[in-house]
Amino acid sequence: MYSYTEFDDTFIAARNAQFRAQVERRVDGSLTEDEFKPLRLMNGLYLQLHAYMLRVAIPYGTLNGGQMRQLAFIADKWDKGYGHFTTRQNIQYNWPELRDVPDMLDALAEVDMHAIQTSGNTIRNVTADHFAGAAADEVADPRPIAELIRQWSTDHPEFQFLPRKFKVAVSGAAHDRAVIKAHDIGLRIVERDGVQGFEVIVGGGLGRTPMIGKVLYDFVDAEDLLPTLEAIVSVYNLLGRRDNKYKARIKITVHENGIEDIRARVDARYALIRPQFTGVDQQMLSRIEADFAKPTFKTQSLAAYESAYTNDPVFRSWADTNLAVHRAQGYAIVSISLKAHGKTPGDASTEQMRVMADLAEEFGHNELRISHEQNVILPHVHRGDLPALHARLKEFGLATANIGLISDIIACPGMDYCALATARSIPIAQEIATRFDELKLEHDVGPLKIKISGCINACGHHHVGHIGILGLDRAGVENYQITLGGDATEAAAIGERAGPGFSADAIIPAIERLVLAYLDLRTEQSETFLQTYRRLGLAPFKAALYPEAQADAA
Amino acid sequence: MAKAFTPSVITANALLEGDVIYLTAQGWTRDLAQAEVFDDEAIAEDRLIEASAQTDQVVGVYLANVDASSGTPVSTHFREAFRAKGPSNYIHGKQETL
Numbered sequence: 057m058y059s060y061t062e063f064d065d066t067f068i069a070a071r072n073a074q075f076r077a078q079v080e081r082r083v084d085g086s087l088t089e090d091e092f093k094p095l096r097l098m099n100g101l102y103l104q105l106h107a108y109m110l111r112v113a114i115p116y117g118t119l120n121g122g123q124m125r126q127l128a129f130i131a132d133k134w135d136k137g138y139g140h141f142t143t144r145q146n147i148q149y150n151w152p153e154l155r156d157v158p159d160m161l162d163a164l165a166e167v168d169m170h171a172i173q174t175s176g177n178t179i180r181n182v183t184a185d186h187f188a189g190a191a192a193d194e195v196a197d198p199r200p201i202a203e204l205i206r207q208w209s210t211d212h213p214e215f216q217f218l219p220r221k222f223k224v225a226v227s228g229a230a231h232d233r234a235v236i237k238a239h240d241i242g243l244r245i246v247e248r249d250g251v252q253g254f255e256v257i258v259g260g261g262l263g264r265t266p267m268i269g270k271v272l273y274d275f276v277d278a279e280d281l282l283p284t285l286e287a288i289v290s291v292y293n294l295l296g297r298r299d300n301k302y303k304a305r306i307k308i309t310v311h312e313n314g315i316e317d318i319r320a321r322v323d324a325r326y327a328l329i330r331p332q333f334t335g336v337d338q339q340m341l342s343r344i345e346a347d348f349a350k351p352t353f354k355t356q357s358l359a360a361y362e363s364a365y366t367n368d369p370v371f372r373s374w375a376d377t378n379l380a381v382h383r384a385q386g387y388a389i390v391s392i393s394l395k396a397h398g399k400t401p402g403d404a405s406t407e408q409m410r411v412m413a414d415l416a417e418e419f420g421h422n423e424l425r426i427s428h429e430q431n432v433i434l435p436h437v438h439r440g441d442l443p444a445l446h447a448r449l450k451e452f453g454l455a456t457a458n459i460g461l462i463s464d465i466i467a468c469p470g471m472d473y474c475a476l477a478t479a480r481s482i483p484i485a486q487e488i489a490t491r492f493d494e495l496k497l498e499h500d501v502g503p504l505k506i507k508i509s510g511c512i513n514a515c516g517h518h519h520v521g522h523i524g525i526l527g528l529d530r531a532g533v534e535n536y537q538i539t540l541g542g543d544a545t546e547a548a549a550i551g552e553r554a555g556p557g558f559s560a561d562a563i564i565p566a567i568e569r570l571v572l573a574y575l576d577l578r579t580e581q582s583e584t585f586l587q588t589y590r591r592l593g594l595a596p597f598k599a600a601l602y603p604e605a606q607a608d609a610a
Numbered sequence: 611m612a613k614a615f616t617p618s619v620i621t622a623n624a625l626l627e628g629d630v631i632y633l634t635a636q637g638w639t640r641d642l643a644q645a646e647v648f649d650d651e652a653i654a655e656d657r658l659i660e661a662s663a664q665t666d667q668v669v670g671v672y673l674a675n676v677d678a679s680s681g682t683p684v685s686t687h688f689r690e691a692f693r694a695k696g697p698s699n700y701i702h703g704k705q706e707t708l
Binding site for chain 1: 623625626627628629630665666669670686687688689692693696697698699700702703704
């Protein structure tokens with residue numbers, strides 16, 4: 057993985073010193089809040105509902121054991137002993153005090169981390185497939201190009217004051233695990249005639265006006281990618297609306313101008329700037345690729361794995377649910393669930409963070425990933441080590457066997473923390489998970505993605521949930537709208553609104569009716585919720601959600 | 611006809627800690643029950659201006675509606691209720707000490 061160069065160290069140190077001085081000037085009154093606010097946001101520091109919140113970048117969700125351990129140290133020393141992993145593959149601290157933040161940033165810099173561009177109208181932390189470098193279906197590891205984009209975009213002078221925030225996601229596989237079609241720019245590494253290049257998708261995004269991105273180019277050569285990105289963001293910077301923040305994202309720019317017009321403008325801009333890219337970026341990419349060299353995989357007996365799988369039903373259940381196919385023989389990708397039933401999705405205690413760091417070092421070639429689904433991944437674990445790993449995970453409440461199931465819910469912080477939220481998300485996720493654990497139906501229901509947002513900004517990706525839940529304020533009362541049929545994969549789709557919303561008391565029974573209806577409607581156990589929905593449409597699910605309307609109509 | 615003024619308290623976040631705080635006659639408190647309740651709009655507006663000027667202590671000062679009929683101010687909107695108590699997902703934050 058990438059580690060800082062001397063240039064990076066110097067840059068981050070200078071930036072942190074600058075912010076330390078800005079904090080001091082805010083505290084002594086030299087800076088007003090209006091002056092200070094954009095400066096703190098440039099360093100990832102928000103003021104939320106109950107406290108400050110520091111959002112730390114975990115580029116493309118990749119970190120090592122030492123970095124995870126340092127994140128735990130920071131949470132213990134300056135926060136409340138836990139961290140919250142987000143759909144942006146970042147970590148957020150919910151309770152820092154203003155005076156401590158410069159020390160927190162210095163502590164991050166010690167392990168090559170920072171909080172730059174985790175806020176503001178800039179190109180945000182670049183995200184990627186959380187199975188990058190390990191997935192069996194991968195064309196190429198997307199992280200080197202994500203790192204190149206991070207270096208290109210960090211403090212890019214032209215792109216510090218875009219019309220709105222700008223999100224880039226990269227996938228190197230046929231199966232999209234990075235939700236690339238719901239990003240401002242989505243990149244997919246593809247192969248054509250034996251040559252690797254990029255499919256470039258623009259104008260996707262969720263929020264108030266959810267849209268699936270459109271293909272701008274079906275193949276861009278690797279050496280042309282950075283000038284292409286620069287041309288796209290330049291066109292958006294010029295054309296994007298600044299009169300209305302809700303219409304300022306590139307999805308609106310593409311929608312209002314049309315993809316053909318945008319392509320023509322990007323082509324023209326590209327022609328102008330392409331000569332400035334003299335190949336230095338490709339030299340940098342070669343250096344970065346060396347930093348992402350694949351681990352040396354070992355050959356080891358599978359006996360322990362096979363014995364545990366045969367004899368231990370708890371291990372087998374976990375293995376069936378939480379492992380993914382690795383490209384290397386004998387290895388598995390391990391997803392560690394941060395969705396224990398009834399707990400806050402995405403939260404990890406500092407003890408759990410340290411355990412995951414230890415396990416990465418002991419069993420996982422010192423690599424960890426944060427998924428946009430708010431779980432932690434050990435991308436390279438030999439199957440022979442899995443029984444020992446599972447035993448340790450169990451000891452620390454990290455062995456919940458629910459990846460991809462009904463309790464593996466994405467939930468934004470909602471009104472429990474977020475100043476923008478209009479309703480709570482987390483308690484709804486907690487109650488759904490607890491309810492289906494009580495019903496013992498989770499494994500029978502099978503793959504089902506529930507995603508919850510506490511406001512229209514859709515940080516919980518509810519639009520692309522098979523079942524999406526949107527929390528709103530209806531006349532001073534929390535109210536929850538349901539959408540159905542959303543999909544975050546390569547077959548991306550925006551969910552369809554089912555009907556009137558439900559009160560906080562009524563939403564869990566409504567979800568239960570919906571899921572029980574699916575169990576009745578599916579033709580066989582292997583037909584997933586989404587497949588059943590696509591086969592039958594909204595009507596039978598709507599009937600389950602609103603039985604009183606059915607009765608009235610009868 | 612002008613809308614009747616709703617009893618209110620003045621709230622903000624503390625500059626250094628970020629905590630939710632409320633104005634009292636003597637200064638700021640973390641406890642909504644101790645907040646000064648304003649029934650008179652003109653007085654409330656004057657106090658809001660004074661409080662907003664304390665930029666070395668507080669951020670984001672505003673009036674929040676309360677029900678003070680029991681003698682102790684109680685939030686009338688769920689957002690303010692969460693601010694007064696802390697997150698509802700588990701016991702941490704403000705409710706640890708109140």
